[in-house]
Every structure is written in C-alpha cells, then in structure tokens.
C-alpha cells in the first residue's frame with residue numbers, strides 16, 4: 001500500500017472558477033470506471049483541446065505538483081486502464097486517481113436529489129451538491145470497513161470467502177454497521193464469520209480503498225476463545241496459518257497485503 005501522505009504533492013481546492021490556460025492534469029474516467037492514460041502510461045498533463053474527447057462534466061479539485069487537477073467522465077474506451085494497472089505503473093498518480101474516482105462517482109450519481117428528485121446544484125465553496133428545493137446536502141460517500149489480523153500464538157487466522165474464492169484465503173474484513181463503533185464491528189465480524197472471540201484489539205492503520213468507496217480501518221487482535229465455525233455459505237473455510245504457510249497476495253496495493261507482510265516479518269526468524 002502507499003504510505004506517503006496524499007497532501008505531499010496535492011492541495012485541495014474546490015471552486016467553480018479555475019483557469020486552464022496552462023497544462024492541467026486530466027483524470028478522465030469512462031463509464032466502466034477505468035482511467036485514461038497516455039501512450040507512455042501516465043495521467044495526461046496538457047491542454048484540454050489536446051485530448052480530443054467530449055466530456056460529460058469537468059470538476060476542478062485543486063493542484064497536483066503545482067498544476068490544476070480536473071476530473072472528467074467520457075464514453076470513450078480507447079487507452080483506458082483499471083486503477084490496479086495504474087497502481088503498477090505509478091503509485092503517486094494512482095493515489096490521486098483513487099481520490100478522483102470517488103469524486104467522479106459522487107458527482108455522477110447525485111445529479112438529482114435522492115430526497116425529492118430535483119436537479120441538484122454544486123456548492124461554491126464546499127465539495128457538496130445541494131438540492132435547491134428541499135435543501136438536502138449530498139456529500140461524497142465513504143463506507144468504513146474493518147480488516148483484522150487475529151493471532152493465535154504465532155498462527156494467523158485466514159478465511160476463504162465464497163465471493164472471491166479464486167484469491168484463496170484472506171483476512172477477516174467487513175463493513176461497519178450503522179450504530180456500532182469500529183471496535184464493535186471487528187468483534188462482530190470475527191464472531192459472525194468464524195465463531196470465535198478475540199481480545200487485545202489494537203488499531204494500526206487506515207487506507208482509502210476505492211473499490212467501490214471504502215475506508216479500510218486495520219486492526220491487530222489476539223485469539224481469545226472458541227472453535228472455528230464457518231457457515232459454508234459466505235465463508236467456505238477458515239484456518240490458522242503458520243507464517244511460512246501464508247500465501248502472499250499477488251499485489252501489494254491493499255492494506256490487507258501490508259498487514260500480512262507485517263505479520264510474517266514479526267515472526268520471521270522466530271519460533
């Protein structure tokens with residue numbers, strides 16, 4: 001995962017008036033949520049007319065490396081790539097694109113008020129769409145989710161999920177439910193999915209995960225009590241893995257791979 005601060009090279013700004021007299025970074029998405037890259041695999045930094053594309057909208061979100069950043073959407077498909085492909089090419093540009101895609105999704109899906117159906121208008125100062133009729137404010141939506149390593153005396157708990165069983169075994173993760181704390185969510189997810197109790201819960205790190213709009217909150221915990229019991233439906237299997245038995249994820253893009261890597265390092269050369 002990327003550990004650099006997003007604001008190292010990026011300054012947030014959001015206003016209707018911006019000048020694009022100079023070259024600007026264009027984060028162009030298509031309707032498949034893919035991103036346009038130049039032939040040499042970069043985010044285009046140019047004048048709009050050089051792009052020769054029709055855009056559905058154009059949103060200014062501040063400056064990246066002292067150049068204006070614009071987010072757009074188009075129905076073109078040539079030279080578009082997944083965000084995973086961009087991550088492999090350029091971590092910094094991926095980090096910006098991961099923000100840009102969330103703003104693109106929000107803007108595209110809130111053109112009409114969800115409360116009364118009136119066409120929304122964009123706020124002049126805030127990144128917010130407001131309904132001129134009922135006053136409902138629509139902000140970009142982020143869904144908090146937890147992910148946890150459960151340690152049982154040098155063995156790591158991993159489960160095989162029915163929805164991505166191609167990936168083999170992975171850490172326990174799930175969305176935070178309305179009304180619960182993130183700590184409650186960790187205890188509940190582990191109990192629901194695996195049937196065991198955990199203790200010594202410790203928050204470690206977070207990551208914005210735009211697939212589709214999560215904020216991943218990572219924890220470490222220790223096994224407390226109970227036997228592994230899976231439902232065979234959502235969770236097909238769960239096991240305790242010694243560090244040398246853990247399958248390393250193919251990409252290091254996610255906080256999950258960061259957690260697994262740290263777990264293995266902790267026990268390397270150990271017992």
Ligand SMILES: [Zn+2]
Pocket residue numbers: 113114115116117118131132133134135136
């Ligand atoms: Zn409304």
